Amino acid sequence: xxxxxxxxxxxxxxMGQEVILRCVPISNHLYFYWYRQILGQxxxxxxxxxxxxxxEKSEIFDDQFSVERPDGSNFTLKIRSTKLEDSAxxxxxxxxxxxxxxxxxxxxxxxxxx
Amino acid sequence: DQQxxxxxxxxxxxxxxxxxxxxxxTNSMFDYFLWYKKYPAEGPTFLISISSIKxxxxxxxxxxxxxxxxxxxxxxxxxxxxxxxxxxxxAASAGNxxxxxxxxxxxxxxxxP
Numbered sequence: 473x474x475x476x477x478x479x480x481x482x483x484x485x486x487m488g489q490e491v492i493l494r495c496v497p498i499s500n501h502l503y504f505y506w507y508r509q510i511l512g513q514x515x516x517x518x519x520x521x522x523x524x525x526x527x528e529k530s531e532i533f534d535d536q537f538s539v540e541r542p543d544g545s546n547f548t549l550k551i552r553s554t555k556l557e558d559s560a561x562x563x564x565x566x567x568x569x570x571x572x573x574x575x576x577x578x579x580x581x582x583x584x585x586x
Numbered sequence: 587d588q589q590x591x592x593x594x595x596x597x598x599x600x601x602x603x604x605x606x607x608x609x610x611x612t613n614s615m616f617d618y619f620l621w622y623k624k625y626p627a628e629g630p631t632f633l634i635s636i637s638s639i640k641x642x643x644x645x646x647x648x649x650x651x652x653x654x655x656x657x658x659x660x661x662x663x664x665x666x667x668x669x670x671x672x673x674x675x676x677a678a679s680a681g682n683x684x685x686x687x688x689x690x691x692x693x694x695x696x697x698x699p
Contacts, residue, residue, distance in 0.1 A: 476629070505686065515630065515675060517686035528686055563629050573618050573679065575687060577629035 474498045476578035478564050484584045485554055493549045493581045495564030502569035504547045506539065507577075508532070508560040515563065521547065522569070554585045589613045590678050592690040599697050605663040607693050609676030612657065616678040620687060621650060621661045623672045630675055634661070666697045 477496045485491050497504050506518040519529040521539055538550045547566075551558055561582050565575040591610045599605045609619075617638035622630035636643040636650045636659065643650050649662045663670055673694050677687035 478629075507689075514691050515677075515689040517688070520686055530686070565629075572635075573685070574620060574632050574635055576632055577622070579629045580627075 476564055476566055476576055478562075478578035478581050480581060481579065482582045482584070484586065487556060487585055488553050491551050491554055491583065493551075493562050493564075493583070495547045495549070495578055496545050497547055497564065497566030498568075498576060499545070500568065501566035501576075503527075503567045503575075504539075504541070505565040505567075505575060506549045507563045507565060509563065509580075510557075510560040518549070551583075554583075556585050559583055559585045588691075589616075589688050590676055590690040592674075592676055592693045594693050595691070596694040596696070599666045599695065601668055601697055601699050602665045605661075605666045605670065605695055605697065607661040607663075607674050607676075607695065609659045609661075609690055610657055611659075611676075611678050613678070613688075614657070615680045616688075618679050619650070619652065619659055620677045621648075622675045622677060622689075623670075624675060624692070625672050633674075663695075666695075668697050668699050671695055671697045 479494045504521045509515045517530050519533045520527045536552045540548050561580040563580045564578040567575045620635045621633045624630045634645050634648045634650050636652050652659045673692040675692045676690040679685045679687045
């Protein structure tokens with residue numbers, strides 16, 4: 473069964489460093505998303521992406537964040553200058569956009585900023 | 587502002603009995619709802635969905651009920667199995683492609699053998 477994959481599973485970085493989290497959405501899906509979950513808190517929406525541009529973003533998704541689909545399969549989230557409070561699980565999701573709204577999630581990347 | 591609420595942080599149920607997980611929402615623009623199950627260190631797994639034009643959707647052991655006037659939905663799992671032990675999230679959106687889902691805080695279900 474097709475699934476969303478994410479790499480790395482765990483990323484440790486120092487405050488102020490740039491990180492890139494990678495995702496491979498389900499191949500025939502058209503909509504891509506990033507969510508995050510800070511330990512002990514809710515899953516929060518960051519950004520959605522369609523047709524090579526951002527379709528919606530939350531207040532969390534400020535200028536430090538960017539997304540890209542560099543090729544036909546990968547979808548990346550870049551954090552330009554990480555802060556301690558960026559430590560969280562980051563989940564990528566995708567949806568087909570063809571008759572259903574269900575979003576399918578990857579296993580997540582645990583980002584630890586020290 | 588909690589647009590999606592799951593007021594029970596945890597629930598314990600005996601194996602074989604029914605589990606009922608509840609979710610309330612405040613935003614009347616929401617018209618599409620999903621339930622996800624999440625194990626530790628894994629991403630949310632889609633379980634079942636319902637659109638506001640329905641009041642019930644069933645898939646195997648899982649049934650979701652929607653009461654739009656009360657802005658309330660519930661997930662019924664019957665019979666409950668130990669493998670169902672996980673955190674269950676209710677998520678809601680306005681039902682457009684690309685629309686983000688707003689998640690509730692989750693309910694931890696423990697199914698006791």
